[in-house]
Amino acid sequence: MKSDKIRNLTDAELNHQEGELADQLFKLKFKLNMGQTESLKKLRGLRKDIARVKTIIGERTRAATEKR
Secondary structure (H helix, E strand, C coil), X not given: CCHHHHHCCXXXXXXXXXXXXXXXXXXXXXXXXXXCCCXXXXXXXHHHHHHHHHHHHXXXXXXXXXXX
């Protein structure tokens, strides 16, 4: 997921997206530990997507506190 696409989401959508990505990551880690998949590339991509979402949430939070 590109950061431009993430920036266009609302705060509620960002929080929802973060939850979905975390759930996908959990399921993928579970499958990896069970030996059902060897998708390390997808695992890395999910972690990076979660980091992007969290970064943008943090940027918006800091911008909101600076305006006060």
